[in-house]
Amino acid sequence: MSSESLPLAAAGAGTDRRLRWLETLHGWVTTVDHKRLGILYVVYGIVFLAVGGVEATIMRIQLAVPNNHFVTPQVFNRMMTMHGTTMVFLVGVPILFGFANYLVPLMIGARDMAFPRLNAFGFWATAFGGLLLYFSFLGGEGLYGAGSAPDVGWFAYAPLTARAFSRGHSTDYWTLAIFVMGLGTIGTALNIVTTTVCLRCPGMKLTRMPLLVWMMVTMSAMTLVVMTPLSAAQIMLSIDRYLGGHFFDTQAGGSAVLWQHFFWIFGHPEVYVLIIPGFAFVSEILPVFSRKAIFGYPAMVAATVGIGFLSMGVWAHHMFTVGMSSHANTFFALTTMAVGIPTGIKIFNWLGTLWGGKIRFAVPMLFCLGFLFQFLIAGLTGIMLASVPFDWQLSDSYFVVAHFHYVLIGGLVMTIFGAIYYWFPKATGRMLSERLGRWHFWLFVIGFHLTFDTMHIPGMLGMPRRIYTYEADRGWGVFNLICTLGVVFQGVAILIFLWNVARSLAKGKIAGNDPWDAWTLEWVVTSPPPAYNFAKLPVVRSRRPLWDFKHPDDPDWKYE
């Protein structure tokens, strides 16, 4: 499918070096191959990970000492808004959809996604949405000369987004960018669900799908449910701003709380949309490096789908301080704590997988084990935040910031790194360096703990989030300085990672089809896989087709 070429090539100019370069570019831009689109998604996400990281660094430098003047409050607020929006919409979602794109068809023995062209549309819509958001730095001044990049915070609470409080066009860039990205995301989510339902190879029953596929399909189905209210809310906000609507316009009787409900009915399930693929990576990598089948497969599937459903009923735990009734507060505390049950089941099942294994501490496994410890802590601080009265104190403080960075960096980003180390050989045919990988892992873990363990403390000492500076007498200075120091370690770790990728692409060890001695179908095909994936569609008889193949005397299907 990627063999389409420029008409120029047909005219016999294909040997010219410059044109060959153009042809490669043309191949990538017009591709509808799920593997190439997957790689595009991941690379796009990593580029914005660096951008969002720079924005975070600017904030951390500003907050390193009290009453700092590194940036103005206006710049700080833009960095804060762009960092959050970037990391959720331009890093988390694209990278995870990239992995889903790359892996789901391979793992279910399909030759491509169900709708290859929709797939390309999804990527490019997301990509243009991101460019639109960043164009605000140039175009956001609007007719009023006010503002530049959006500065309303990543959840943009009404009525701060009303024209009375947000002049110029910065908020419009934010609104439209998220709407456009949302369209792409909905398309891709639809595609993943359809592919999983319709294109499984012979023998690939739902109960035999790799857990990664189960989790990606759950995540996609959730996306379909929750992106729509967010997109609707963006349209309503635009109507408020330009067509005289009063949905969220409190000066004309609109409701500020309504926006919060709309945003969080998207926003909280979105957290699970992000972390469930993290669970997916762990559920594939942990068994391979423990040399054991995943413990309790049916319970893992049930827990995943259970989290998917429960997460739709917890959104108002972001709103315990807005003055809901005591009954509503209690209800949302209960539903939120209930999510802890399936999540606990997962952690115990991963533990059960490790138990009795022969654990190999390769780099992908290191990242997954880091995830296990850190996600445990993130889950427990989540319980604290679900406890309404505790949340009255902790909400909107640096404790919350520490908590969700624990989930998204200590949890998700760790598993993404693990997944990159694990599947990079498949996608490129070359191994990443284990030695550099260990440097990357340890420096990143040290930096992460310096920054985010420490960050809980100023929260408990009364430091609210999103402040561009603070008073010296509050006792927050030393903790903030430590948080900022941790950034240095994380930054160096990321640079080592990028160096590792660049170096390994050029001269990494040749991987072969199955470098990890793994059990799922993507390891049957060559690395990188051919455009058509499988010359002959595989037939599977169990959850681990390659285990059956490698152990004909003791196949899995005997026990299922």
Add this chain to the structure above:
Amino acid sequence: MLLAAPLVAVGDPGSGTSIFRPASSNALAVHRYSLFVLGITGAIFAVVFTMLVVALVRFRRRPGDDAAEPPQVYGSEQVEVAWTVIPVLIVIVLALTTARTVFEVQDRAKPAGALEITAVGRQWWWEFRYPQLGIVTANELHIPVSDAAHPAPTFLKLQSADVAHSFWVPRLAGKTDLIPNRVNETWVDPHEPGLYVGQCAEYCGTQHAKMLLRVYVHTRVDFDRWVEDQRASSAAGEAVAAGRRVFETTACLNCHTVRGTVGNGLYGPDLTHLMSRETIAAGSVPNTPDQLRAWVRDPNRLKPGALMPAMQLDDHKLDALVSYLLALR
């Protein structure tokens, strides 16, 4: 680390904003409950952490191991039921205790003699109205102490004039948001006189960081004296008449009120007893003559983004105006 953090926080007697130094029964109820939740989560952490470490050490691949795969175990019903039921029980306990504390704190009935205050959040300062006493002030909230012998709780009605804000004085109570078109409520009953600081805890625009909050808790006698002073008209006499003329003939009076003058604007803080406050610009700087002059000359230099415009007064008028303001005791 997780366990060490609260210990550090509890152990720091110097912090005026630690949530672990409650000074009002509202914050105290939350504090007791928080310790309970910390205990449970700490225990879960210890158990699971230990199990993970044991698994990693015990089942690591050793140098002399043969290449054979370990026995394949696919699951175990008994074990899985056990680790489902235990979390369910923990959730039930936590949910019930949560409910009890929520109802206790949030639904506390207002006693007959309670002091009522309306707090209005504004970009980026606080307005405090005492409807029972006819007092209007800004940024520095004054309330009486409430001890067991003479309970005198203060009930606050929270409103917003522009965007969403949040009222947070960690030692007195958890947050409650101030949302336009909505009336929220919270209450405090501080047990010791003193100064309690806090700040806006919901992002509200450019100067969210400098929307600071100061609560002065007085003994009953001191509080009554403060009330008396606030209800009197300000004592600015003929000596500062020139400054008063500047106030009354520039745009100051569109936004500011000084009782006894034609200035009755509602957009900015009431200045009738400006000099009774220790800080200006919502707690950002001490209320000294120099700072006051710098603020009036150009508010954006002290607090970039502040909505008060610089009035472009010449030095002569500025001096007159500042000496008038300094007389507003």
